[in-house]
Amino acid sequence: MKTTNNVQKAITKTLAVIFSFVLISITVQAQEFWKSVLSNSSFHQIAMVMVDDASTVTAATTGTTDATFYYEEESDADLNLEDWMVNESYFGMGLNYETEMESNLELEDWMMNENLFTGVAAWFSIEADETLELEDWMTDTNYFGVRTVEVEIEKDAELQLEPWMTSAKTWNI
Structure with missing residues (x-):
């Protein structure tokens, strides 16, 4: 299997x-x-016209007839700002926006009644941890194998100025 x-x-x-x-x-x-x-299609000719930066593209380069295509760049006329374009009555649709304020919350009598809230509290019990005691083995240094560590402080040698540090040849000055 x-x-x-x-x-x-x-x-x-x-x-x-x-x-x-x-x-x-x-x-x-x-x-x-x-x-x-x-x-081998007209799409190739159109793509060549769109890509080429020259003002003319000859069809001879595409392997078809000897026709020459002329094109010139066109631009749209400037747009004018008209009165209706800035009139808010066309776009606001008559909606009025108001800021809504909430009323303050008030404390009511039933909120302070402890008898209403005892059901859930009965499910929970508070556990207290036992107090920890310090035993002898916890402070015994032989038990943990404490070692002494020696720290040696090293001092660097004094810095000295050497001739190459101020040489114009070294720094191409």
Whole structure:
């Protein structure tokens, strides 16, 4: 049973790899297909006109007739601000916005009645931890193997000015 499961897993993985290779080869061929379709259509001419910075593009470069295409850049006319564009009655739809104030909360008698709130408190009990006691072994230094550490303070040597530090050749001054 275990062998058949392993064989089935191996076959599934092999089929997945083969299927991946087939899909990759199809997508590579599809890229070449779309390149050939776009290079032999009017879309290619339009794309060439849009990309080229020169003022004319000859159709001879695309492999078609000897026609020449001219294009010029267009711009829209300036927009004018009209009165209705700044009139709030067109856009406000008559809505009035008011700031709403909440009233202050008041303490009522039932809020102070402890009999109303005892049901939940009965479920909880307060536990107190036992007081900790200090035992002899806790303060015994032999038990923990306390070691003394010696600290040696090192002093750096005095800094001295050397000739290369002030040389103009060293610092390209």
